[in-house]
Amino acid sequence: MKAAVCFLIVTTGALLVRFAVASEQQYNFKAGDVSLQHWLMPVRMDEPKDNKQTAQRIALGKMLFFDPRLGRNKNISCATCHNPLLGWSDGLPVGQGHQGVPLPRATPALYNTGFNVLQMWDGRKRSLEDQALAPMAADTEMNVDFDQMISFINSFPEYRAAFKTAYSEGVTKEKIAKALASFERTIVSDNSPFDDWIKGDASALTGDQIAGFKLFVDAEKGNCAVCHNPPNFTDNGFHNIGLKVAREKPDLGRYHIRKVAVLKGAFKTPSLRSIAKSAPFFHDGTAKNLAQVMDHYLQDFTHNKGVSPALKTIKLTAQEKQQIIAFLHSLSDRNEIPTLPVLPQ
Amino acid sequence: MRFLILISSFLISTLCAAQEYEVEQKNKMFSVKEITLKKGDTVHFKNSDKIFHNVFSLSDTQFFDLGSYPKGESRAVKFETPGKVEVECAIHPQMYMVIDVKE
Numbered sequence: 001m002k003a004a005v006c007f008l009i010v011t012t013g014a015l016l017v018r019f020a021v022a023s024e025q026q027y028n029f030k031a032g033d034v035s036l037q038h039w040l041m042p043v044r045m046d047e048p049k050d051n052k053q054t055a056q057r058i059a060l061g062k063m064l065f066f067d068p069r070l071g072r073n074k075n076i077s078c079a080t081c082h083n084p085l086l087g088w089s090d091g092l093p094v095g096q097g098h099q100g101v102p103l104p105r106a107t108p109a110l111y112n113t114g115f116n117v118l119q120m121w122d123g124r125k126r127s128l129e130d131q132a133l134a135p136m137a138a139d140t141e142m143n144v145d146f147d148q149m150i151s152f153i154n155s156f157p158e159y160r161a162a163f164k165t166a167y168s169e170g171v172t173k174e175k176i177a178k179a180l181a182s183f184e185r186t187i188v189s190d191n192s193p194f195d196d197w198i199k200g201d202a203s204a205l206t207g208d209q210i211a212g213f214k215l216f217v218d219a220e221k222g223n224c225a226v227c228h229n230p231p232n233f234t235d236n237g238f239h240n241i242g243l244k245v246a247r248e249k250p251d252l253g254r255y256h257i258r259k260v261a262v263l264k265g266a267f268k269t270p271s272l273r274s275i276a277k278s279a280p281f282f283h284d285g286t287a288k289n290l291a292q293v294m295d296h297y298l299q300d301f302t303h304n305k306g307v308s309p310a311l312k313t314i315k316l317t318a319q320e321k322q323q324i325i326a327f328l329h330s331l332s333d334r335n336e337i338p339t340l341p342v343l344p345q
Numbered sequence: 346m347r348f349l350i351l352i353s354s355f356l357i358s359t360l361c362a363a364q365e366y367e368v369e370q371k372n373k374m375f376s377v378k379e380i381t382l383k384k385g386d387t388v389h390f391k392n393s394d395k396i397f398h399n400v401f402s403l404s405d406t407q408f409f410d411l412g413s414y415p416k417g418e419s420r421a422v423k424f425e426t427p428g429k430v431e432v433e434c435a436i437h438p439q440m441y442m443v444i445d446v447k448e
């Protein structure tokens with residue numbers, strides 16, 4: 001009996017500690033503090049049962065990702081828009097597809113995309129395998145003719161061999177998508193100065209960056225963490241953040257996929273890991289830099305129609321704004337850009 | 346005879362009285378993945394997170410949108426049609442549950 005009571009007290013105690021850790025008021029802003037550990041990315045990423053990561057699949061996916069000859073005019077690859085030198089995006093306000101035609105939305109940066117619950121700005125694709133073929137097929141993007149593309153791939157013994165070792169069968173649309181997804185799962189941002197600081201290296205962040213982190217999570221200050229949750233700086237959710245929209249033909253975002261009032265003009269919360277590498281920002285590319293992102297949230301916009309209830313008007317001094325921006329720079333991963341593949345000739 | 350019918354209908358209605366259920370929204374999850382209930386039962390969806398959640402269903406069986414509401418608030422739906430009802434939070438697509446309404 002006594003033992004049972006003791007056990008109860010111990011488990012309740014443990015539960016209370018866990019609860020305290022989960023609440024941001026309880027953060028102790030010291031490098032390596034136990035209260036901050038849930039900001040570290042998980043070591044493993046989920047992968048579909050029928051497409052386990054292997055070195056051969058990743059290598060094949062990398063070749064396909066960087067091969068511009070897969071586009072209809074043989075001059076556009078995944079990497080044309082998802083350029084590793086530009087944070088796996090394109091540095092443009094909105095993407096440009098087949099023959100340079102502007103697309104309605106910005107090219108999403110691919111960092112940690114394998115951790116996303118849903119893919120695309122409006123979440124219309126669930127897995128990376130589903131997603132991979134969509135921009136290839138879209139006549140405004142790569143405008144691929146799949147039969148033509150598969151016979152092109154089959155014309156190279158190196159590609160045929162790579163498909164055989166990766167998937168022990170020939171070239172199919174499905175296998176192309178799987179290989180691309182395998183490669184995309186290796187585009188991970190989890191090795192930043194911020195991560196070092198969370199792990200205990202007190203010198204990894206500057207005083208301003210630590211101050212910026214405090215403001216970032218403080219609901220009465222930046223209120224950023226209300227949507228940019230640990231550890232991937234996203235709630236995997238959809239919000240209308242009050243951006244100005246064209247009066248004619250506004251982009252209703254997630255509402256096109258799920259006809260629920262709160263989703264009018266709502267787009268997926270992007271991860272902020274390595275965010276400083278992929279300007280311009282927002283789904284419509286209207287913020288040229290992080291200062292303009294902050295300026296948007298500092299305006300009194302929450303009374304605009306349809307704005308997510310998660311947002312509220314925030315007030316920051318010029319110095320506090322700079323500290324949050326300094327903090328965002330500390331989220332940039334230091335992993336080197338992957339070596340380029342050798343394409344079959 | 347009339348008296349008998351009255352009594353039996355009283356008995357039936359007490360035995361089959363509509364039930365009330367509570368589903369919590371906590372840590373960006375519904376507290377249950379699936380519940381089975383009877384036609385006429387009511388489910389209260391309570392938000393226990395510090396953030397806003399939404400509750401909606403686009404199911405053919407029953408369509409509703411309870412809107413978005415903050416911590417501590419609860420909104421209710423009465424389930425009138427038998428069938429499976431998929432319930433989601435519009436803001437957080439990983440929040441998903443099924444309500445199986447029996448005749």
Ligand SMILES: [Cu+2]
Pocket residue numbers: 373397398399434435436437440
């Ligand atoms: Cu929610």
